[in-house]
Amino acid sequence: MFEDSKSLKVREESFVARHARSVPPDKGIPVDRIECQHCKMVWHRPSGAGRPPHFCSDACKQAAWRLRAQLKLRDLANSRLRNTSEDIERFHAELAAITLRTPLRETRILPLLRELAGAPLADRRTAQQLYKAAVLRWHPDTGGDTATFQLLQAAYHEAKRYEL
Numbered sequence: 001m002f003e004d005s006k007s008l009k010v011r012e013e014s015f016v017a018r019h020a021r022s023v024p025p026d027k028g029i030p031v032d033r034i035e036c037q038h039c040k041m042v043w044h045r046p047s048g049a050g051r052p053p054h055f056c057s058d059a060c061k062q063a064a065w066r067l068r069a070q071l072k073l074r075d076l077a078n079s080r081l082r083n084t085s086e087d088i089e090r091f092h093a094e095l096a097a098i099t100l101r102t103p104l105r106e107t108r109i110l111p112l113l114r115e116l117a118g119a120p121l122a123d124r125r126t127a128q129q130l131y132k133a134a135v136l137r138w139h140p141d142t143g144g145d146t147a148t149f150q151l152l153q154a155a156y157h158e159a160k161r162y163e164l
């Protein structure tokens with residue numbers, strides 16, 4: 001991957017800094033063993049120097065964060081697989097039942113948003129927070145179901161109208 005000279009310099013400096021404070025474990029002074037959580041490189045430093053760092057360098061820290069973001073996206077994709085066809089059918093029926101004469105009832109709005117977000121009944125999140133969670137699950141751009149997304153929009157529209 002492309003790495004500009006500035007970030008290379010930063011990485012070099014942190015490498016130098018790490019080795020400047022690194023001490024061998026066999027000189028009779030108490031040392032802490034520190035392991036980078038990303039590249040697993042091990043070094044030692046005198047004990048009692050405060051909280052040990054999680055990473056050997058900024059490069060490893062950033063790589064670890066990128067990896068974590070990727071795993072989060074993968075979990076999201078997996079959770080979509082758990083959007084069962086039963087759920088989707090039920091939501092389609094609920095969307096079809098909403099007409100001018102039979103709008104979404106006020107008491108149904110929050111429970112519906114919870115269901116759409118896959119949240120438990122006792123979830124205390126606000127309508128807006130539930131909406132955001134549900135968007136991640138149902139947005140068509142990321143593989144969600146279009147009609148269910150429309151139901152979500154309708155529910156959130158009503159939530160705002162009732163100021164829930």
Ligand SMILES: [Zn+2]
Pocket residue numbers: 036037038039040041055056057060
């Ligand atoms: Zn590392």
